[in-house]
Amino acid sequence: MAEEDVVVSKRISAGRGQIPIFIALLVVAATIIYPLYFVIITSLRPNSDYLQNPFGLPGVWTFENYVRLADSYGIGQAFLNSLFVGTISVSIILVLASLAGYALAKLPVPGQKFITATFVSVMLLPGPVLIIPIYLMLARLELVGSYTGLILVYVATGLPFATFFLTLSFRGIPDEVIEAARIDGAGFFRIMWSIIAPMGSSGLATLAVLQFLGAWNELIFAVILIPEESMRLLTPQLASIGERFLTDQPLVSAGLFITASVPLILLAFASKYIMQGLQVGVSR
Helix, strand or coil, X not given: CHHHHHHHHHHHHHHHHHHXXXXXXXXXXXXXXXXXXXXXXXXXXXXXXXXXXXXXXXCCCCCHHHHHHHHHCCHHHHHHHHHHHXXXXXXXXXXXXXXXXXXHHHCCCCXXXXXXXXXXXXXXXXXXXXXXXXXXXXXXXXCCCXXXXXXXXXXXXXXXXXXHHHHHHXXXXXXXXXXXXXXXXXXXXXXXXXHHHHHCHHHHHHHHHHHHHHHHHCCHXXXXXXXXXHHCCHHHHXXXXXXXXXXXXXXXXXXXXXXXXXXXXXXXXXXXXXXXXXXXXXXX
């Protein structure tokens, strides 16, 4: 009986010790969930109802704000523009970074350490520093105001991190598997498609999500390089609406939720791969 009492006492003490951790997790969860809850609730009410009771439940539920954004402010087209630019940019980055990452991770590349150090150095450069030289270069190439120029910028700025990340991820693939494939006659691209891509899928999925979110939420280059309103991406378009309608919080909230919807969906479906990919990157 005495031993059982000691075990029970230890379990109770351990449970009490976890209470502060549980409370801390609740606080963190609340700070994350409540802003999203507030945005969703506010977007589903008219402005007059919001002004009467900003923090209460809507007296009137409506999708009017989303309809106004789609019909009057071109949010639907801006949404599609962002999907197009983000998808093309990420696709190019994945192809180029996969080839470079495999070469740096598994092939005897001359100056490998120097190349890796260069990638890290470029990653440390703040984006605003590059705005003027990039704009001047694209202006000489007559690519300002085109999606081609913006995609090139996203690829160029995202490629160093992508290559560095996939280099770390591909180092976890056993060399024996690659050597066995070479003995069986597999070439470079066959190895990439049949071995590197499947075994490095968690890293590739993680990188795809991170790069897409970066392109989706990017504002500075999108504003400067795409000045025409009909070609604007979603984030710049919503930023301009926010400036004009600061007194119409429900309309702004609807725009914020539209912006957050794609990242939330991506994170919900890819969270497992993201955790695996980040763990692989850290372990290397």
